[in-house]
Amino acid sequence: MFDYFIGHYNYWMVIVIMMAGFYTVISRGNLIKKIAGLNIFQVSVFLLYISVGTVEGGAAPIIEESVKLYSNPLPHVLILTAIVVGVATTALGLALVVRIKEAYDTIEEDEIHNQDRSL
Amino acid sequence: MIETHLSLLIIVIPLMAAPVIAALPNGRLPWFVSTAVVWSVFILACWQLINIQTGNVISYELGGWAPPWGIEYRIDAANALVALIVAGMAAITLPYAAKSVSKEIPKRQHSLFYAAFILCYTGLLGITQTGDIFNLFVFLEISSLSSYALISLGKDRRALTAAYQYLIMGTIGATFFLIGVGLLYAMTGTLNMADLAQRLPELYEHRTIHTAFAFIMVGFALKLALFPLHLWLPNAYTYAPSVVTIFLAATATKVAVYVMLRVVFSVYDFSFIKATPTDELFLILCVMGILMMSFYAIYQTDAKRLLAYSSIAQIGYMMLGLALGSMLSVTATLVHMFNHALMKGALFMAIGAIVYRLGNSKIENFSGLGKHMPWTFAAIVIGGLSLIGVPGTAGFISKWYLVLAAIEQNNWLIVIVILLGSLLAVIYVWKLVEALYFKAPDNASTQTVKEAPLLLLIPTWVLVLANIYFGFDTEITVGTAQQAVQLLVSGGGK
Numbered sequence: 001m002f003d004y005f006i007g008h009y010n011y012w013m014v015i016v017i018m019m020a021g022f023y024t025v026i027s028r029g030n031l032i033k034k035i036a037g038l039n040i041f042q043v044s045v046f047l048l049y050i051s052v053g054t055v056e057g058g059a060a061p062i063i064e065e066s067v068k069l070y071s072n073p074l075p076h077v078l079i080l081t082a083i084v085v086g087v088a089t090t091a092l093g094l095a096l097v098v099r100i101k102e103a104y105d106t107i108e109e110d111e112i113h114n115q116d117r118s119l
Numbered sequence: 120m121i122e123t124h125l126s127l128l129i130i131v132i133p134l135m136a137a138p139v140i141a142a143l144p145n146g147r148l149p150w151f152v153s154t155a156v157v158w159s160v161f162i163l164a165c166w167q168l169i170n171i172q173t174g175n176v177i178s179y180e181l182g183g184w185a186p187p188w189g190i191e192y193r194i195d196a197a198n199a200l201v202a203l204i205v206a207g208m209a210a211i212t213l214p215y216a217a218k219s220v221s222k223e224i225p226k227r228q229h230s231l232f233y234a235a236f237i238l239c240y241t242g243l244l245g246i247t248q249t250g251d252i253f254n255l256f257v258f259l260e261i262s263s264l265s266s267y268a269l270i271s272l273g274k275d276r277r278a279l280t281a282a283y284q285y286l287i288m289g290t291i292g293a294t295f296f297l298i299g300v301g302l303l304y305a306m307t308g309t310l311n312m313a314d315l316a317q318r319l320p321e322l323y324e325h326r327t328i329h330t331a332f333a334f335i336m337v338g339f340a341l342k343l344a345l346f347p348l349h350l351w352l353p354n355a356y357t358y359a360p361s362v363v364t365i366f367l368a369a370t371a372t373k374v375a376v377y378v379m380l381r382v383v384f385s386v387y388d389f390s391f392i393k394a395t396p397t398d399e400l401f402l403i404l405c406v407m408g409i410l411m412m413s414f415y416a417i418y419q420t421d422a423k424r425l426l427a428y429s430s431i432a433q434i435g436y437m438m439l440g441l442a443l444g445s446m447l448s449v450t451a452t453l454v455h456m457f458n459h460a461l462m463k464g465a466l467f468m469a470i471g472a473i474v475y476r477l478g479n480s481k482i483e484n485f486s487g488l489g490k491h492m493p494w495t496f497a498a499i500v501i502g503g504l505s506l507i508g509v510p511g512t513a514g515f516i517s518k519w520y521l522v523l524a525a526i527e528q529n530n531w532l533i534v535i536v537i538l539l540g541s542l543l544a545v546i547y548v549w550k551l552v553e554a555l556y557f558k559a560p561d562n563a564s565t566q567t568v569k570e571a572p573l574l575l576l577i578p579t580w581v582l583v584l585a586n587i588y589f590g591f592d593t594e595i596t597v598g599t600a601q602q603a604v605q606l607l608v609s610g611g612g613k
Binding site: 022025031034038041042045048049052075078081082085088089092093096097099100103104112116 | 279280287304
């Protein structure tokens with residue numbers, strides 16, 4: 001049982017980080033904190049993919065005569081793409097926050113709602 | 120030469136064109152190049168559909184890497200039909216954009232606007248073309264990111280918050296999808312959809328496969344705005360520029376429905392869905408969505424928001440077809456995707472024409488406008504009839520098939536819900552008609568309103584006439600849809 005928990009250490013961390021990020025997105029009213037939460041949420045998925053790619057006893061996937069067993073490099077490549085997507089999302093999200101700040105003079109969700117309702 | 124690379128060209132031409140358009144000087148040129156690109160892709164998409172008609176499946180290997188290692192574009196009748204919806208709607212929207220965009224978007228942003236539009240278009244087409252599930256995620260994000268930017272360009276400052284809200288919800292949806300794909304990859308070691316379909320059945324009992332399915336379903340339910348995950352949609356459609364609303368309403372949710380069909384029928388198969396509570400859950404959500412969202416639509420005071428809520432209800436019809444899971448009902452789903460693109464396109468274009476003259480889409484300002492803008496008004500009436508599902512319009516065909524599918528399964532509750540939904544549609548369409556035609560104009564400003572310019576009217580009427588045409592000639596829509604369903608349901612994708 002103990003081995004099971006320790007052996008899947010990275011997967012437990014994925015779940016913890018995922019939930020922390022997801023909770024931040026849902027519960028925070030500050031628009032920048034929401035983006036930060038979204039980032040944490042996405043990072044947990046990157047960790048999940050990289051954990052999947054590990055092969056026990058496998059070396060880094062660089063061809064070498066003496067090495068017989070390699071880790072799976074494909075998830076790394078996939079996650080490289082997903083990281084780029086994450087960066088783009090964050091950049092666009094933060095750009096929107098800047099525009100919202102200019103238009104409303106606040107980045108707190110409830111204050112924005114109040115301003116819209118008073119229109 | 121062109122024919123062998125057809126499936127790839129549909130993606131590569133707009134993808135290459137987008138940065139070129141972004142670099143062009145503001146003015147007429149970006150619009151002209153985008154229109155040229157969109158029309159040439161439209162021709163290619165028609166060509167692709169004709170190639171498919173004979174019942175064969177095109178498999179294109181990217182870079183010559185054989186599937187399942189390389190990325191494969193796999194085109195059957197379902198892809199070709201959805202690709203045609205996207206390509207066709209863009210081809211009709213862009214001529215409309217010339218006038219509408221120059222009015223609603225500051226001139227210094229024109230080239231960037233068209234670049235983002237073409238990128239969004241590329242992403243949506245890519246989703247329909249690809250046979251690789253991770254590639255699908257990448258295209259999904261291309262289309263999503265550019266549509267967030269497009270929505271935020273609306274004149275009202277609430278467009279910014281709408282885009283932000285959509286960004287948060289859309290990214291959560293896409294990340295859920297990514298988790299699902301990761302779990303599938305962990306279990307099967309493949310990302311090719313056809314290959315997945317072969318390897319999955321022996322693993323159906325496994326809990327990870329169920330988890331992956333749940334993540335993918337929830338992720339895409341967010342993207343296609345299935346009730347109750349629709350919260351981003353009304354604001355996004357209301358505050359986005361007219362052209363963006365037309366294009367997204369007609370294509371983005373349809374493409375998400377297509378992915379849902381693909382995952383449910385090609386990657387997994389329907390027996391798996393039957394064994395889980397998914398189909399019952401979808402039935403309940405669709406029924407609630409159709410009824411509640413139609414009620415919501417009745418109480419809206421903004422025409423674009425009214426149509427947005429009606430869109431969520433209509434998505435309920437499409438998903439209903441999926442949840443029923445028979446040949447007939449999935450045919451109805453595919454046909455409704457096509458027809459709904461036509462009717463919502465026509466309606467949002469007509470509302471866009473009113474916004475062009477009036478500056479806003481508040482129903483209270485519409486009083487008596489119908490007499491000043493007779494052609495726009497007539498377009499709203501016919502589009503509305505199609506939305507209701509009156510015989511002789513495209514909307515009738517898809518609802519007819521859906522009702523037949525429900526009767527076939529002796530599911531009378533669903534039949535009643537579909538009819539009730541249509542009755543509610545009568546009320547909210549009447550609300551528009553009443554304001555436009557039967558209310559006396561109350562302020563002087565509407566008196567001076569003229570008919571919309573011809574450049575806005577022609578695309579609107581092309582769609583209106585298409586609504587009537589496809590209400591009589593069902594050869595293209597139903598014929599192709601039946602062929603697609605044959606491949607989907609019988610597991611031809613494998």
